Amino acid sequence: MLSIKNLAVKLEEEDKQILKGVDLEIEAGKVHAIMGPNGSGKSTLSYVLSGKDGYEVTGGEATLEGEDVLEMEPEERAAAGLFLAFQYPVEIPGVGNMTFLRTAVNAQRKARGEEEMSAAEFLKVVRARAKELKIDADMLKRPVNVGFSGGEKKRNEILQMAMLEPKMCILDETDSGLDVDAMKLVAEGVNALRSEGRGFLVITHYQRLLDHIKPDVVHIMADGRIVKTGGPELALEVENNGYAGILSEVA
């Protein structure tokens, strides 16, 4: 599904190399997790994959179902099925959440040459999905993420994911700032979307999210590289020994 080979990235404005050769193969139907200390480059990887400005790819490649995503505009990547749940969801004053969702869903459908969703159909689907995530009507009406609590913003990301039905979902620290109940809600939302045709890359700093979203593969990232790959037990090792232990082991 998502294939990343020796990806190297530096900041556009500064002479600072952030990703130093990342290799990752995420198969359809699988959940991969990336764990790693702060500043190791996890968010950078997610931003580069989704097409944010400010980064320069200095080497390597990234393909989604064989298509070079790094060549695409951000909206083309989205239409191709890539989705990033932001670590810090953006507030957009003046744009209603519902308008935003509908514009996004229909823009992607249009880009794929599919028929747009009617207002009635959209309303039906969005209400059902929102209910599962305990997102009330008021949150749907309010401007995107404006005045939302940390947990509401994260649930809103999952709602967008549920509405857009992407092929490849990247979740960047979706657990940060959530209490246990909110985390369960988010995890249920993610688990509901797990399917044979869909890949997940779950970025997290802590192991606890992975109790709820069971990964197939766990990677440890440090200083711009994947330094260790293993099964779910790797996450437990991080939980018990911290990153220091693992990093000294691979160093």
Place this chain on the structure above:
Amino acid sequence: MAEAALKQSATEARLAGLDMPQGGWSEAARRDALARVTAMGLPERRDEYWKYTRPDTLVQADPVPAALFDHSDEAPLFDGIDRLNIVFVDGVFDAEASDDLTLAGVSIERLAEASADIHWARDLYGVLEANGQKPVERPLAALNTAFAPDGVLIHVTGKAAKPVNLTYRHQSETSDAMLHHVIRVDAGAEITVLENGPAAARFNKVMEVDIADTGTFHHVRAQGRDHERRAATHIFARLGAESIFKSFTLTANGVLTRNECVLELTGDDAVAHVAGACVGDGDFHHDDTVFITHDAVNCESRQVFKKVLRNGATGVFQGKILVQPGAQKTDGYQISQSLLLDEDSQFLAKPELEIYADDVACSHGSTSGAIDEEALFYLRSRGVPEGPATDLLTLAFLAEAVEEIEDEALRDEINARLSGWLERHRS
């Protein structure tokens, strides 16, 4: 002294080409106005009040020709609104195209035809304009009072059965039009006045609005469209106790537009809102000049002006709130903001507060900014292409001004116009 002499000769040159309509009840007011404009002289670019906008093309004897804009692909604005339509073509009344001027709750006459000696408009024509000449001079408005050949006189005695729409068509590339409207809203009466169209190559328009206690006046206008058109417009309104005045202006295109709005809240508990959204691309200069005087207790005034500027377009805002002694509990709000879509465009703002009462709450703010790149990326990452995403953010920026329009159908018409414009003016 050379300056004063230049101003005088420019004023004389302009006056020389104009004919004052003779006879009837308005003649005395026209003569007074001529005396005013002669004494003041027409604006000149060293005048402090014209610091950000060059008045020369508005003043010179002949208008600069303005090409007609092909708008055949756009449905006429307010077409979806049940309204009484009055059409002027290059400033000349078009009886054919206009509806019959009868409407329940309202009496409508044309200025050019209202010749009865005793006329209600006699107490207002040029009177509100003359009032509005202090403390700042507005000579183009006095010029209009003296020479405007036509306009409408609207006396609102009840709840108007539907909005009155003034359509201003532009057909001649060299037209120079002047219209002067007078509107009187009686106690408890209510009307919505719509205006729309480029009007002429050069347009000078005055609207005097007198709202009695508990009267309500809504105003939505859309102006511009033709890229080379120029306009100087004035609204002078006087608000009685518990009256409501709400005016919104959309300006899209137009090489030069100066909209002055002069409001005086004379009765307690009056509410005045004036808002504007303007979108300009390239050779575009738009100036909103607002002066609101609070004379009475517990009144509210609100100014919301938003400008979207690109490719070297210029926006100007001069807005003043004057709170007179005794006008306690005044609630004054003023915001003027611009969204600069590139580095060539500019926004010049001069917000002013002058307060002589101690128990008031007045706030003002003015900002210039660019599109929020984070928000743009967020939208694009969800699949919305850059153009539509920019439009969405731009409409969101304009929303605070557009939302000042109370009527939803009118708001939708304006939003549709804005969306269409933005779509045609993407980078």
